[in-house]
Amino acid sequence: xxxxxxxxxxxxxxxxxxxxxxxxxxxxxxxxxxxxxxxxxxxxxxxxxxxxxxxxxxxxxxxxxxxxxxxxxxxxxxxxxxxxxxxxxxxxxxxxxxxxxxxxxxxxxxxxxxxxxxxxxxxxxxxxxxxxxxxxxxxxxxxxxxxxxxxxxxxxxxxxx
Amino acid sequence: xxxxxxxxxxxxxxxxxxxxxxxxxxxxxxxxxxxxxxxxxxxxxxxxxxxxxxxxxxxxxxxxxxxxxxxxxxxxxxxxxxxxxxxxxxxxxxxxxxxxxxxxxxxxxxxxxxxxxxxxxxxxxxxxxxxxxxxxxxxxxxxxxxxxxxxxxxxxxxxxx
DNA sequence: TCGATAACTGGTCAATCTGTCCAGCGAACC
DNA sequence: GGTTCGCTGGACAGATTGACCAGTTATCGA
Numbered sequence: 001x002x003x004x005x006x007x008x009x010x011x012x013x014x015x016x017x018x019x020x021x022x023x024x025x026x027x028x029x030x031x032x033x034x035x036x037x038x039x040x041x042x043x044x045x046x047x048x049x050x051x052x053x054x055x056x057x058x059x060x061x062x063x064x065x066x067x068x069x070x071x072x073x074x075x076x077x078x079x080x081x082x083x084x085x086x087x088x089x090x091x092x093x094x095x096x097x098x099x100x101x102x103x104x105x106x107x108x109x110x111x112x113x114x115x116x117x118x119x120x121x122x123x124x125x126x127x128x129x130x131x132x133x134x135x136x137x138x139x140x141x142x143x144x145x146x147x148x149x150x151x152x153x154x155x156x157x158x159x160x161x
Numbered sequence: 162x163x164x165x166x167x168x169x170x171x172x173x174x175x176x177x178x179x180x181x182x183x184x185x186x187x188x189x190x191x192x193x194x195x196x197x198x199x200x201x202x203x204x205x206x207x208x209x210x211x212x213x214x215x216x217x218x219x220x221x222x223x224x225x226x227x228x229x230x231x232x233x234x235x236x237x238x239x240x241x242x243x244x245x246x247x248x249x250x251x252x253x254x255x256x257x258x259x260x261x262x263x264x265x266x267x268x269x270x271x272x273x274x275x276x277x278x279x280x281x282x283x284x285x286x287x288x289x290x291x292x293x294x295x296x297x298x299x300x301x302x303x304x305x306x307x308x309x310x311x312x313x314x315x316x317x318x319x320x321x322x
Numbered sequence: 323t324c325g326a327t328a329a330c331t332g333g334t335c336a337a338t339c340t341g342t343c344c345a346g347c348g349a350a351c352c
Numbered sequence: 353g354g355t356t357c358g359c360t361g362g363a364c365a366g367a368t369t370g371a372c373c374a375g376t377t378a379t380c381g382a
Contacts, residue, residue: 006226008294015219022217027339036360041341051225056183056217058176060311065167065318066213072263087306094313100302102233109233113314116278141236145248145269150221152255153274157226188368202370278340 007052010035014043015053017149024086031080052154053075065119067095067113069120070141073127077106103108168213171196173319175204176214180312184219213315227275228256230281231302234288235296238267250291256284 007015010033017029026044030037032115062070077086079113086108090096099110112127114120120140128136168176171194177188187205190320191198208214221307223231238247244262251257251271276282281301289297 015221019218022219025339036362037340038361039359040232042358048221051222052227054222055182055218056219058208058217059215059220060217060315062175062214062314064215064312065315067314067318072261083304083306089208090307094317096307097311097314098305098309099307100231100233101306102300102302104300105299109300109302109308110307120279139263139265139268139270141263141270143244144259145244145260145262146252146257146260146271147202148259148272150223153223153228153258154226155219156255157228186368187370197333198369199332200330203329 007154009158010039011043011047012154014040015154017045017127017152053081061115062097066115069114069116070144071112071114071120072139072141073110073124074102074137074139075089075108075110075127076136077108078132078134079106081132083108086130086132089132090127093126096127111125119137168208170318171200172204172208172213173315175201176208176315177244177312188207196262204270223258223274227276230272230275231305232275232281233299233300233302234271234273234287235263235300236269236271236288239295240267240295242293244269247293248290250293251288253286254287257288276290 007153013033014029017024017032023030025041027037030040033040044053054086062068063097077083083106086097090099090108091111093115095112097113099108099109101107102109110127112120112123114123116138120138124138127133171308174194175190178185178193181307187197187201188222191201192294194201204213209280223229237248239243244267247269248260251269255271256275258274260269262268263270269286274280275284278301281299285297285299286296
């Protein structure tokens with residue numbers, strides 16, 4: 001059971017430190033934070049156990065392997081059948097990075113990438129090839145104004161509650 | 162300069178291994194992959210240098226710290242003034258996790274989170290309080306059909322080139 | 323086809339870090 | 353008052369790291 005309650009100030013300092021310099025170990029972190037090593041270890045374990053930290057996997061950049069075009073596509077799903085088969089179809093397409101069901105009649109929002117605008121057409125065709133998809137509407141991302149971040153949020157969560 | 166060319170099969174195996182078990186070190190990885198430790202070290206360094214791997218920072222889950230509601234909001238920006246001041250405003254709001262400019266007249270797409278639907282209203286109000294924003298349209302995410310992933314993509318990139 | 327460069331192997335070394343214990347202490351709680 | 357919890361500061365053996373090295377393939381251009 002995730003203990004819903006929050007993170008404290010030390011948790012945030014630890015998370016920020018790890019975000020800034022992921023390669024440092026527990027020992028070095030404890031030195032920087034001026035606490036005992038066991039404390040850092042326990043805090044980390046707790047954060048992971050509670051699910052606040054989902055993992056430490058490598059963050060991959062699609063652009064660096066040739067997928068420089070990002071787009072968001074809204075799919076209108078045929079009411080019967082439900083979302084699951086559509087999600088299964090989407091999961092077979094590597095260029096679909098994530099998908100959410102959203103408010104509004106049977107809609108799905110996906111983030112997709114492609115090698116070029118021409119390649120984007122191919123990806124879209126692959127997506128809409130599924131029979132359960134009634135209509136698709138694509139928005140091409142021109143620039144990343146604000147890169148994905150969560151640190152400010154945990155900072156706020158720690159300050160407030 | 163990023164050597165645009167791709168990753169090979171060993172790179173992918175390494176990335177997949179690190180994604181599955183991030184805590185293992187270089188030595189253990191070399192054992193699993195049946196290659197010399199130096200090779201793993203060199204591959205990792207190259208992947209990081211090329212930007213394929215952006216980092217190893219902790220992945221945080223907003224839901225675990227009380228922000229269980231995710232939404233996507235499209236902002237129509239007043240033509241004059243440009244996007245930058247708006248992006249600066251958005252960056253001051255912790256609940257705005259990312260933002261992209263998208264095709265269509267002066268539009269911005271943001272991913273935001275909130276503690277509840279009621280709290281979402283507060284976040285939206287905070288976003289639209291900025292004078293440069295003409296109109297906002299919100300889509301609430303009901304369920305995560307496909308969690309964010311990039312592994313299938315690097316797999317495909319390795320197979321094709 | 324022949325070199326030359328790059329990549330990989332398998333090994334060493336000292337220094338460091340990890341996992342796992344422990345006893346003691348202060349604060350919060352019942 | 354007693355108990356539980358979290359933090360401290362320390363200990364230990366074993367494992368890992370970063371830095372080397374010489375020798376062996378691969379790969380690629382001329």
